Amino acid sequence: MSETRTEIASLGEFGLIEHLTKNFETHNASTILGVGDDAAVIDHFGKQTVITTDLLLEGIHFDLMYTPLKHLGYKAVMVNLSDIYAMNATPTQITVSIGISNRFSLEAITEFYEGVHFACEKHKVDLIGGDTSSSTKGFVISVTAIGEVAPEKFVKRSTASKGDLICVSGDLGGAYLGLTLMEREKKIYLENPKIQPDLENESYIVGRLLKPEARKEIVDFFEQNNIVPTAMMDVSDGISSEILHICKQSALGCRIYEEKLPIAEDSRKAAFKFGLDPTVCALNGGEDYELIFTLKQEDYDKITLNEDISVIGYMAELEEGCKLLTKGGNSFDITAQGWNAFQQ
Amino acid sequence: MSETRTEIASLGEFGLIEHLTKNFETHNASTILGVGDDAAVIDHFGKQTVITTDLLLEGIHFDLMYTPLKHLGYKAVMVNLSDIYAMNATPTQITVSIGISNRFSLEAITEFYEGVHFACEKHKVDLIGGDTSSSTKGFVISVTAIGEVAPEKFVKRSTASKGDLICVSGDLGGAYLGLTLMEREKKIYLENPKIQPDLENESYIVGRLLKPEARKEIVDFFEQNNIVPTAMMDVSDGISSEILHICKQSALGCRIYEEKLPIAEDSRKAAFKFGLDPTVCALNGGEDYELIFTLKQEDYDKITLNEDISVIGYMAELEEGCKLLTKGGNSFDITAQGWNAFQQ
Secondary structure (H helix, E strand, O other), X not given: OOOOOOOHHHOHHHHHHHHHHOOOOOOOOOEEEOOOOXXXXXXXXXOEEEEEEEEEEEOOOEOOOOOOHHHHHHHHHHHHHHHHHOOOOEEEEEEEEEEEOOOOOHHHHHHHHHHHHHHHHHHOOEEEEEEEEEOOOOOEEEEEEEEEEOOOOOOOOOOOOOOOEEEXXXXXXXXXXXXXXXXXXXXHHHHOOOOOOOOOXXXXXXXXXXXXXXXXXXXXXXXXXXXXXXXXXXXXXXHHHHHHHHHHHHOOEEEEEHHHOOOOHHHHHHHHHOOOOHHHHHHHOOOOOOEEEEEOHHHHHHHOOOOOEXXXXXXXXXXXXXXXXXXXXXXXXXXXXXXXXXXX | OOOOOOOHHHOHHHHHHHHHHOOOOOOOOOEEEOOOOOOEEEOOOOOEEEEEEEEEEEOOOEOOOOOXXXXXXHHHHHHHHHHHHOOOOEEEXXXXXXXXXXXXXXHHHHHHHHHHHHHHHHHOOEEEEEXXXXXXXXXXXXXXXXXXXXXXXXXXXXXXXXXXEEEEEOOOOHHHHHHHHHHHHHXXXXXXXXXXXXXXXXXXXXXXXXOOOOOHHHHHHHHXXXXXXXXXXXXXXXXXXXXXXXXXXXXXXXXEEHHHOOOOHHXXXXXXXXXXXXXXXXXXXXXXXXXXXXXXXXXXXXXXXXXXXXXXXXXXXXXXXXXEEOOOXXXXXXXXXXXXXXXX
């Protein structure tokens, strides 16, 4: 936080919008008209437009006690871009709406927009509109992302076939372990504010939680290597939940090999430290924002080029169910214990 | 409210989405893929895409004490469609995100979606996605609307010319008077719950507040009569605030005639009853969701065909300022006393 505190009411809504958006430049030729009118105008002739939206609420999706506002702005954009990439599309524009109580200064909201700006620059996405409002309590964020894709090149969840390989990018469980760590440190701090947080050697899992990256390079890799996944989605609720979505919507079952689940060494160490099973963290932890996708078996050679992609199983008949095959040779039904916003 | 109460947690997030969206059908050929994937896909070949978004927060934008949830769902869509029409565009798709605390039952949220559904049916708009989340407190609504417009036919705020006529659809101040009435009745009720609300003969202003209509027929009239306004926006914050936006963005001044401001007879009566000046209500009251637009003088004959359009003034040089000319022959600077979410 900076030292001065400017009340937002001193600018008014339109002064605030001007202040927050003045450094945003447009990157996409399709952005015809951006911030400052009733609506934005985009031109996607010859491409199809992809739209997604996410709501982030203080106390539900983030805790400002350990979430810097700049990271929050970055993450609010990333979780939406992740949905666009999960369609095999390229994000081009976003709208950002915020509801803020008078507890937030202009400096605080400016930090949030610095994170939004950083995300936009990194992914060459244009901020084209939004809404700013006061809120009675808490910080409300709603982001909508728009992208483009060549006709019929978008990838749904419902189009996997029996025998397709199930693949995942990056590694799993890190964000959940980061959350576990931060919640533990918060509890210690609340009990005794003199104890400083012990985050040493935990930068990997903390980064996975606070600064997720939408996997643009995976979609770029598909394009460069002429790969079109048969089904795809992003990993936000936990991979067991996502696998069940793909199976249900494709009317198939699956087999997942525990030993193939990609787990970073830092995540594995953290799990043991907290007395958690790394496999359970990888399966049920949310917010990794990796991509899970299915692939025709004949495309296997193409993906071996990419060390950041793991094959974790294959699609099976519906009647065979959705099973995890453990290292010990056992077989368990996969259940969606992923993060569910209504069962906290 | 219906008699049974179903807890939302009993369905889970995805069960809830299925339940709420099962009756929504698509109307637009441009809707390639709707609810149920990471993102929706729309195809606007040959047309430009128009996007707008609005956040509605309980306690700031609506009071559930006098706002039926079905009306709220309808209004949440309308305020966004209004922004699309204000671009001279046709709305085609919406996304709806909600954050709800456990105070809301499934029946309550279903009522909200009935209002959303009714608005979609009436304007032939497709619900293509959204997000559902729990909230710690209060009801959070975020709607994004998407529309289409023939290339370069969209109308901005910044393109009015000196001498252009300033026009407004419908009448003004009604929604503000409806809000004044409801706030008065709420206060009486809270002081003595035995006193029943006295809303007799007030259905016009109450309807203006609780069930606004986005002005599709005005945009249709433009199309049928080959009219393209030189600038346009919708009346959400109050017409004096909107006029100042058009003047500022077009770098011009204006003259508005008090006697030309369209005020419904029911609104006028209500204003006198509450001891308010009808002109002030018309100028500064928000949420009428009418369209204010500017027009070349040679198009005047075309709009005389439409009794629902009033000419209220004209655009002047920047140096002449923005003035209201009163019935009594006085001239006042127009100031934006419109609704400002940060100065409550």
